[in-house]
Amino acid sequence: MRDLLDLRERVAFVTGSTRGIGWATAQLLAEHGASVVVAGSSDLAAAEARAKELTAGWGTPALGVVCDSREPAQIKAAYRTIHQTFKRLDVLVNSAGVLDDALIGMISDDALENTFRVNAIGPIQHLQAAARLMRRSGDGGSIINIASIIGVTGNEGQAVYGASKAAVIGLTRSAAKELAPMGVRVNAIAPGFIDTDMTRALPEAKFAQRAAAIKMGRVGTADDVARAVLFLASDLSGYVTGTVLGVDGGMLI
Amino acid sequence: MTDESTLRKAFVDSLDIAPDTDWESLSYRGIEEWDSVAHMRLIAELEDVFDIMIETEDVIDMNSYVVARKLLGKYGIDFA
Numbered sequence: 001m002r003d004l005l006d007l008r009e010r011v012a013f014v015t016g017s018t019r020g021i022g023w024a025t026a027q028l029l030a031e032h033g034a035s036v037v038v039a040g041s042s043d044l045a046a047a048e049a050r051a052k053e054l055t056a057g058w059g060t061p062a063l064g065v066v067c068d069s070r071e072p073a074q075i076k077a078a079y080r081t082i083h084q085t086f087k088r089l090d091v092l093v094n095s096a097g098v099l100d101d102a103l104i105g106m107i108s109d110d111a112l113e114n115t116f117r118v119n120a121i122g123p124i125q126h127l128q129a130a131a132r133l134m135r136r137s138g139d140g141g142s143i144i145n146i147a148s149i150i151g152v153t154g155n156e157g158q159a160v161y162g163a164s165k166a167a168v169i170g171l172t173r174s175a176a177k178e179l180a181p182m183g184v185r186v187n188a189i190a191p192g193f194i195d196t197d198m199t200r201a202l203p204e205a206k207f208a209q210r211a212a213a214i215k216m217g218r219v220g221t222a223d224d225v226a227r228a229v230l231f232l233a234s235d236l237s238g239y240v241t242g243t244v245l246g247v248d249g250g251m252l253i
Numbered sequence: 254m255t256d257e258s259t260l261r262k263a264f265v266d267s268l269d270i271a272p273d274t275d276w277e278s279l280s281y282r283g284i285e286e287w288d289s290v291a292h293m294r295l296i297a298e299l300e301d302v303f304d305i306m307i308e309t310e311d312v313i314d315m316n317s318y319v320v321a322r323k324l325l326g327k328y329g330i331d332f333a
Binding site: 076079080083128129132133135136 | 293296297300301306308309
């Protein structure tokens, strides 16, 4: 029986994958046979340790790299390394992200620039480099951008974060149209409220308030998002491109 | 040193141009065949033929055959 979730012979690059949604995604892709490139923003030893965990757990080749999405030179270097090591790339998961809430009137220039560099500019640079490697293989590929429900609906205190994630959605839809003829699919996932280090950094009352707005009665997990990534990375979604898949448990903002 | 015929063949194959093209005057958008879509095909061909990954700035700057020959030197590809 053909396994449509089989990712053997495929190479996946997951940004921001030493923890949170990225790490859950890296593990699930490796579990399904993918060779995985793990990327952290500063700690090479941590990324390499995660890569070793993947190889030990599932026997798949894995590589750890440092790739800060604010540093274009590191992004270029990462793709050179992937080219030298694997000669191909089949899946990119743009998972690195920052959350820095501020009310309008209290948004600093530094916070604005940092959020856009990590959440929007970095993913564009990754997508551009990844698409070239995917085209070269002739087999196409799948690019999955982790957006956010906030980029769709907006939320008070999250004008910058919401704008950066809305940019990711615009990127997804445009890139999907441009890359479809080359067999490269581009989709976004819009997670709702997910239990990660990033959301745990919120004040307790705000965490509880957001959790209470979820119709399914529980906060989402990194694994919930990773499973949606697996769907979009695999042949199960072979005719799906340009979509924004909500993974939010029926969250209302 | 690499034989320049390898570079010319990459241009011929990816742009679908004649082998006796005037190489010194060949430029991006200077002929109908070398448009933006063909440019990305050319870049992919050059990357495959020479087993390199060309940086985005060089993809943008590579606006003629002469420039391409020079830029490839950055990647250790020098022509005899």
